[in-house]
Amino acid sequence: MNEKFFSLPKEKQEAIINAGFCVFSQNSYKKSPMSEIAAAAGISKSLLFHYFHNKKELYLFLWETCARITINALDESGCYLQTDLFETLYKGMRAKIQLMRRYPGLGAFAMKVYYEKDPAVCADVQKSIEKLASYKINATLLNFTPEQFVPGLDLEMMYQNMYWATEGYLWEKFQQDSLDADEIERDFLKMIDFWKSVYARKEPL
């Protein structure tokens, strides 16, 4: 790719990145036209081809960028350092909301990339996914002791349930074209409070 892209003003860089996330997340790779991405970014198709020599190069760049952004956000959120599960959720949620606000299409794009089957890009993507495999989410639960929760609770089921509920909620919200980050934050706080009221041990040890 053309390194001049990085000397562009940051807003313009992000406009292009977000346009790419948006278009590639809503269509398959093959049916995501460069012209549509350029239009969404507010530039001409020619200029887009000036920074990225072809479609595949842009796609792979977006995928790497997506992975890097996500990893950075999780690291910086501090959610891994917590010992209280609900605090972890809150920190992780705040990180996710901030990410959504800044890169609205990132989440859906990551999903699409993961399940993209087009042989033009599939192989190259799989290679870089393997590199990321070390960042497992599943290990999250290991830091917490059962004493924090109501006795007899199936911790793994609890965690999966919370995860799916947030995914289902976000999926519902994502469908609407105007997503209100403040509303989402409020809803999430309510949700976490609810989980606390249901799952957390009430009596002192």
Place this chain on the structure above:
Amino acid sequence: MNEKFFSLPKEKQEAIINAGFCVFSQNSYKKSPMSEIAAAAGISKSLLFHYFHNKKELYLFLWETCARITINALDESGCYLQTDLFETLYKGMRAKIQLMRRYPGLGAFAMKVYYEKDPAVCADVQKSIEKLASYKINATLLNFTPEQFVPGLDLEMMYQNMYWATEGYLWEKFQQDSLDADEIERDFLKMIDFWKSVYARKEPL
């Protein structure tokens, strides 16, 4: 549309319907080619145009079919007649799984239709959606008494959480191309049991 379609053997009718659900659920209306639908249904493009005179007609037919199938399935499931919430969930879930098994793309198609913005079909779809508005899901909770659950539980939050968790779970599963209905049924049963263990009142009244 050509009424001869209905005198086709049922398997062939469903093959065409499923092909339509599948293709229209994965692309926008505009980017869903008739040729791809025909290929997925195992027939030629010409034959597809023989039964449906143009793309819009097929699309609207699929949407009406989708709505009719869903309503029938819910009515026949008997889930509305239950007084035990978890029994209701189980019955509703079984109905949904059977639907998924028979029409794998139906759920995702309904979503796509609902949020489709293409002016070529948007207006016509909205009209028929309004007719369906009487079938509200939200009323489900009204049939149940708080005494069945642990004291102090926020019933609305509980219900929303369960709903979002199922949506999140299904969304996750839907991404994979081969969805195993048996596995999903097993997972759902586990989920419902978990909810019962968490939300249901344990001590006799």
Place this chain on the structure above:
DNA sequence: CCTTCTTTAACCGCATCGGTTAATTACCAT
């Protein structure tokens, strides 16, 4: 063999695609 119905291959005109070229604009030091 003739008729009728089902199914398809081949085609048409048009739009769109990825990508290139050449020209236009904006900027900036002189």
Place this chain on the structure above:
DNA sequence: ATGGTAATTAACCGATGCGGTTAAAGAAGG
């Protein structure tokens, strides 16, 4: 202003894919 350089775009190209049509091949029955 002026000349040079870098940012940006309009116009274009060959190829492909689109919705839809036409004419002909296949299949079935008498």
